[in-house]
Amino acid sequence: MPQKRKGCKLFVFDLIAPWLLVAAMLYMLRRLERWLHQHIFKVGWLVTKQLQTTTILFYAFFLPGIVLHEFTYWLVAGLLNVRADRALEWPKKQEVAELKLNFVRLTPKTGAIRLAIITISPFIVGVLLIxxxxxxxxxxxxAAASLQSGFLTDVSQMVSRLTATPDFWLWIYLIFTIGNTLSPSNPEHLRGWQRLLPVAGVILLVLIFLGAADEVLVNALASLNATVNSLSGTLGVIIVVDLFMVAILGTVEAIIERITGHSATYKDGKLITMRRSELMAQRAAEMKKGRAPQKAARAAPAGPPSVYRFALPIPGAPGKEAISRADDRIIAPQEKPLPSPLAPTPGRDAPAVISGAAAPKPDETPPDKDDPH
Structure with missing residues (x-):
């Protein structure tokens, strides 16, 4: 019995671990992509000092990935019988370092499932090509098989073997541009996949009812794990190339900043230009501000908490007691005064009364009985 439980745990771990690895890689890849986009845009501005020229160079640098992304988007839309209009426009000046991949636009009547398939298709095609x-x-x-011994000589042999590939740096550039344009232009369009979950559940119930669920699930999970392992390996290649580009881009950016004295930073995603000295002073102020809580924490008395360490208020001498104040940061609810028994009930309006005196009636004398009239 314990062996069965242990085997079940290992099976669950083998099933979940590849997916967790892929999720972690996708998160890391997204962070690297954002950093690279921002700093490539920043280097473009440091060289040109013009946002329009920087925007054009930014899109031109990622042109292979943009073309593949938009062409796949348009092709899959046509295969699914969805109208896709080309909106080829010259990139407009922008201060945000992001690629606006909207050169192909779909009709608003596109269904949610078809929209989700079209949106994920550039990612699938890009991963397959890489x-x-x-x-x-x-x-x-x-080349990686030669690293089994772990010696530095094997590393140098692997690098020399990789760089000996014809047009090696061109292929690395293609991997970089395609790998950093994989993200969907609008992640909200992927919500259509949620509608396929009930269909998958119904299919699973039918297989269980027919008694073929175990065999189908084992084969499906084996194929799925192989696909996930290949996906994680491909994402690992993209991450390694991105880290290599981070090192190169950081060096180039630092050299240009030292030579020109100009720099820039990002606030709320927008590029803010400034002098390098101003940026250094801003970073120093932020570091100093971040150290203040640490100094306050160090100044706190060490040891276990005790009631004798509380800063309790000490009352003054008779007649000189301190006046207590309410905390201004807490808005206390206002107390409603109690109504007086003689006062009218609040919330009930008194009837409108017209002031004035009544007019007197004219005196009427009763007629005499002897009067013939």
Missing amino acids: WLIANTIINIQE
């Missing part, structure tokens, strides 16, 4: 480049052209798996 996998083909990495495993059939550069042969990363064969």
Whole structure:
């Protein structure tokens, strides 16, 4: 019995671990992509000092990835019989370092499921293309097999073997541009996949009813795990290339800032230009501000908490007691005064009364009985 439980735990771990690894890689890839977009845009501004020129160069640098992304988007939309209009426009000046991949626009009548399939298609095609480049052209798996011993000589041999590939740096550039344009233009369009979950549940129930669920699930999970492992390997290649570009881009950016004396930073996603000295002073102020809570924490008395360490208020001498004040930061509810028994009930309006005196009636004398009239 314990062996069955242990085997079940191992099976669950083997099933979940690849997905957790892919999720962590996607998160890391997204962070790297954002950093690279911002600093490539920043380097473009440091060189040109014009936002319009920087925007054009920014889009031109990622042109292979943009073309693949938009072409796949348009092609899959046509395969699903969804109207897709081309909106090819010259990139407008922007202060935000992000690629606006909206060169192909769909009709508003597109269904949620078809919209989700179209949105995820550039990611799938991009990952497949990078996998083909990495495993059939550069042969990363064969080069990585030489690292089993772990010696530095093996590392140098692997690097020399990789760089000996014809047009190696061109393939690295393609991997970089395609890998950093994989993100969907609008993640909200992926919500259509939620509608497929009930369908998958119904299919699973039918398989269980027919008694073929175990065999189908084992085969499906084996194929799915193989796909997830290939996906994690491809994402790992993109992350390694991105880290390599981070090192190069950081060095180039630092050199340009030292030579020109100009710099820039991002606030709320927008590029803010300034002098390098101003940026250094701003960073120093932020570091000083961040150290203040640490100094306050160090000044706190060490040891276990005790009631004798509380700063309790000490009353003054008779007649000189301190006046207590309410905390201005807390808005206390206002107390409603109690109504007086003689006062009218609040919330009930008194009837309107017209002031004035009544007019007197004229005196009428009763007629005499002897009067013939």
